[in-house]
Structure formats: structure tokens, C-alpha cells
Amino acid sequence: MYHLLDAEWLKLRKSKITFIMFVGPIVGMILGLTVSTDMFPDEINHWFSTLMVMNLTYALLFLPLITGVLASTICRYEHQAGGWKQLLALPVTRGKVFIAKYLLLIVLIFAMQVLYLGAVVTIGFIHQYTDPFPMEIVWKSILGGWVATFPLAALQLWMSLMFKSFAAPLAVNVIFTLPAILAVNSEKVGPYYPWAQPFSMMYIGGDTKDVFFIPWEQLITVVGGGFLLFFLCGYIYFQRKAV
Amino acid sequence: MEYIVETRKLTKRFGKEFAVSDLAMKIPKGEIYGFLGPNGAGKTTTIRMLLGLMQPTAGSVRIFGSDLKKDRINILKKVGSLVENPSYYPHLTAAENLEVLRKIYGTEKNRVNEVLEIVRLSDVANKKVKGFSLGMKQRLGIAAALLNRPELLILDEPTNGLDPSGIIEIRNLIKRLPSIYGMTIVISSHLLSEIDQIATTVGIVSKGKMIFQDSIDVMRTFSKQSVVVKVNESEKAWRSLMAKGIQGELHDGKILLVDKTDQEIAAIIRNLVQNGHDIYRVEEDKRSLEDIFLQMTAEEERV
Numbered sequence A: 001m002y003h004l005l006d007a008e009w010l011k012l013r014k015s016k017i018t019f020i021m022f023v024g025p026i027v028g029m030i031l032g033l034t035v036s037t038d039m040f041p042d043e044i045n046h047w048f049s050t051l052m053v054m055n056l057t058y059a060l061l062f063l064p065l066i067t068g069v070l071a072s073t074i075c076r077y078e079h080q081a082g083g084w085k086q087l088l089a090l091p092v093t094r095g096k097v098f099i100a101k102y103l104l105l106i107v108l109i110f111a112m113q114v115l116y117l118g119a120v121v122t123i124g125f126i127h128q129y130t131d132p133f134p135m136e137i138v139w140k141s142i143l144g145g146w147v148a149t150f151p152l153a154a155l156q157l158w159m160s161l162m163f164k165s166f167a168a169p170l171a172v173n174v175i176f177t178l179p180a181i182l183a184v185n186s187e188k189v190g191p192y193y194p195w196a197q198p199f200s201m202m203y204i205g206g207d208t209k210d211v212f213f214i215p216w217e218q219l220i221t222v223v224g225g226g227f228l229l230f231f232l233c234g235y236i237y238f239q240r241k242a243v
Numbered sequence B: 001m002e003y004i005v006e007t008r009k010l011t012k013r014f015g016k017e018f019a020v021s022d023l024a025m026k027i028p029k030g031e032i033y034g035f036l037g038p039n040g041a042g043k044t045t046t047i048r049m050l051l052g053l054m055q056p057t058a059g060s061v062r063i064f065g066s067d068l069k070k071d072r073i074n075i076l077k078k079v080g081s082l083v084e085n086p087s088y089y090p091h092l093t094a095a096e097n098l099e100v101l102r103k104i105y106g107t108e109k110n111r112v113n114e115v116l117e118i119v120r121l122s123d124v125a126n127k128k129v130k131g132f133s134l135g136m137k138q139r140l141g142i143a144a145a146l147l148n149r150p151e152l153l154i155l156d157e158p159t160n161g162l163d164p165s166g167i168i169e170i171r172n173l174i175k176r177l178p179s180i181y182g183m184t185i186v187i188s189s190h191l192l193s194e195i196d197q198i199a200t201t202v203g204i205v206s207k208g209k210m211i212f213q214d215s216i217d218v219m220r221t222f223s224k225q226s227v228v229v230k231v232n233e234s235e236k237a238w239r240s241l242m243a244k245g246i247q248g249e250l251h252d253g254k255i256l257l258v259d260k261t262d263q264e265i266a267a268i269i270r271n272l273v274q275n276g277h278d279i280y281r282v283e284e285d286k287r288s289l290e291d292i293f294l295q296m297t298a299e300e301e302r303v
């Protein structure tokens, strides 16, 4: 497994991955810089209000969308010139290849979350916030947002394995991501819609009784269940794929 | 006999069509096996199944004496392959492409340079493969197939799309391999001429069926000799031979005598002369292996 990840990393390192990883955090940063936080009362921690503003677009749109783009990127060079048939004729099991790709994907998403955290901190420095940095809550948000992408990453990996083109998985992604904007406003649908979870789990205004900003049951059934479903579908699909 | 590759009733169906049917491929150790067949005969499909890239509809594959289904990983450790068009990562250099594979094989680091040397790509090792010519990509593919010092090398149309000098170069390269590593090689082609100088055994497929499989020497014995006689009044001459019970064919004013001994030919010529015919030419027409191959596959087409 280590050798496989090492090989994956070499392929990835030389692709345009860095650029893609910076898109979300940079857009978040621009929003954080330009959008005013005046609508929040002054007694609220400035870090809080900034994060609220930035999270809206980042967690609702960029995080899910870029998860899909990253999934397509790590499959793209295999699709381009017969990479699959070469890779799968090596002494590796398809299961391991699938898991390696998935692990790589979620590590990338984690790195993106950390970059996003960096963007938040940078804004605070630019605005010279004097309020205490709410470490615990920020980490909760960053980690929660990451965990919430697990099912999305599994679905997007599956789609990216299936379709040679970049456009098809992206279309699937957009179709499911856009309704999240409506879903988060609905108490009925919001908790059950997997694409709304990154936002809900990064939403620092949420309930803080649990480890993350959503109840445990929701985390296990919606995020956990979604992950299991998409991961298994992708895994089984890849086992049978003729290359 | 010890077979490196042995398939039993190997079958692959796409929808209603059988791309490969009941194929029994037997490749003895140390041979260079020419896997021949016209376009669409099922060569690539067979090779994909040999590597486990595609599941057979029915039948089994044994390589190095083990079942592919059960022992795939251990088998593939000792196999090198190039399937159809060369595979590569366009955004990586030649050396990086091989490095990706080397990491997975766990071969020692210097092996990358060695195989680049073997296929003579050392000069462009650090160039992106994106810009390579087809011939260079093909050679890179062969380098990749040699990376793990395979005991079985499977090359699917390795000379496809190459110019004549490229073909000769690849052929010479392949010729050297068994002596270096003692490996068994399968090389597919739709042209017999590309492999007749290197193959020791041939398997011919047509429409998914194996129609011939034996040593190339056995195949050569199929190349029947015929003698073409050009005479005046050819039709009359031919009739007179027929009247004497001598089998021949009339073709463009020439008489074609197939599979005759020297004595028979002598008797026929004497006969024609005595009947007052002028003999203009007596030529031997040896069918090339290519003709036999074409005829074999054409016969199959008609069935």
C-alpha cells in the first residue's frame, strides 16, 4: 500500500494540483476581505463573523465542487493515455488502487481545509483583530467540513473512474451541490442531504454540545451512511471495470 | 510439455458477438510466440484476459502453471506487458513514467536507467512524454514492460504505426531479449511478415477462433510449391493434360501445376512438347508464409 501511495503521489505532484487546491481558500479569502461584517453586532468575536461570511460560499459551494474536481484530477492522467490498463496489469489489486486513490483524495481535501484555515488567519491579521482566536471552534469547523466531504469524495471518485471526460463527473457534482443552497434553509431536508453536510458541519453557529456542529445521529446516518454507500458502489464498480 | 501460458475454452462475448471463442492457447517455455490474426480477430481481447484486465465470459487461464484467477498478483509480478496503444502519463517525463511503475514493482532504483538504455531512450529520459513520437512512446512501453525482468513478456502489436526502420529496430530489440533473460515472449500482429523472422511458434486466430497453432516450421510445410507453365494455345494444352488425368489449373493463359514432384513436372513438359506446344516459360511459384496466412484466414471467413 505504501508503494502504491508513493507512486500516486509522484503522478499527482507533477500535475496542476496545487493550483486547484488554492482556488477555494483564495476565493474564500477574497470574500472575507471584501464582504463587510458590519451586519454582526460589535460584541461578537470578529473571527466568528468573518468565518460565518467566508463559510457560506466556501462550505456550500467550493468545498463540494473542488472535492469533485480533485477526484477527477487524480483519475485524469489514468484516462488520458491508457494509464488504467498499464496500472492494473501490475501486481496490485484493484481494491488497493481504489483505496489509495480515495486516501489521496481525502488527504488533499484536508490540505485544502488547512489552507482555508490559513486564509482565515491571514484575514484576521490584515484586519488586525484583537479578539481571542476561538481555536476550538475553528478546528471543529475545519475538521467537521473535512469529514462531511467523505461521502461526496467517494461518489465523485466513483464518477471519475467511470467517466473519461472531466465534464460528466463535474455535471453530477453541480447537479447535487446546487440544491444544497436550498437544503440548508430547510429544517426537513437539510439534515438528510449529504451535500448540505459540509456547510452544516462547518457552520459555527450550530449546536456545540456534540463533538461536531451536527448531532451524532446525523453524522453517523447521513455522513457515515452516505460514505458507505458511495464507497462500496465505487469499489465494486472498479472491481468489475474492464480496461 | 511445460506451458508458460495455457488457456482452456477461453471465451469472451460482447453482447451477441463472440470476440474470442473456445480458445486453447498453448505457449511452451522459451518460445517467441507469434499471435497472428486479421483486424478484429480477438488478439487484444485475448491478451486483456491473459492479464486479468478483462474477465472472460467462460474458460480459464493458467500462467506459470497457476490459475490466473487465484494467483493473479504472483503471476503479474513475473509478467511484463504492452497492450494495444502504448500507455503513459503525458505530464511526466520518460524516467518519471518508469519511476511510477518501479515504485509499485519495488525493483531497485537503477533499473529505470537500465531499461531506458535497452530501448535507447536515455537521451530523452528527462523530456515529457507528451512530446514523444509514436515510435518513442512504443519504445517507452517496451521499457516499462521490461522493468521487472519478466519471465513472460506480452507485446500487443508493438510495431503498430511504426515506419519500416522503426519496425526493424523493435524487431532486433525483441530478438535479443530471450537470450538476455531466457524469457518467453508473446507478440501479436496482423502481419505475418512482421514476426516471421523472430517467431518460433505461431498461433493464428480468426474471428475469435484458433485456426492454427504450431511451430513456424510446421507452418512452412504448408507452403506448397507450384509450377507455372506458359505455353502457346494454353487452353488446348491444358485440355490435353486433363485428358491424360493430370490435374492443373488454367489461369490467365498459364497452366498452374500444384504440388508435383520433379519427375511429374518433367513428364508433363515432355508431354506438352511432344504434342507440339511451344513452351515459353516454366516458373516456380512458391507461396510465401504470408499467402498461407492470408489463405487460412480467408478460408475461415468463408465458413
Ligand SMILES: Nc1ncnc2c1ncn2[C@@H]1O[C@H](COP(=O)(O)OP(=O)(O)OP(=O)(O)O)[C@@H](O)[C@H]1O
Residues within 6 Å of the ligand: B014, B018, B019, B037, B038, B039, B040, B041, B042, B043, B044, B045, B046, B189, B190
Ligand atoms: N470493449 C468492447 N466492447 C465491445 N466489443 C468489443 C470490445 N473490445 C473488442 N470488441 C470487439 O471484439 C472483436 C475483437 O477485437 P480485438 O480488439 O480483440 O481484435 P484484434 O485482433 O486485437 O484486432 P486488431 O488487429 O485490430 O488490434 C472486435 O469485433 C471488436 O469490435
Ligand SMILES: [Mg+2]
Residues within 6 Å of the ligand: B043, B044, B045, B084, B156, B157
Ligand atoms: Mg488489437
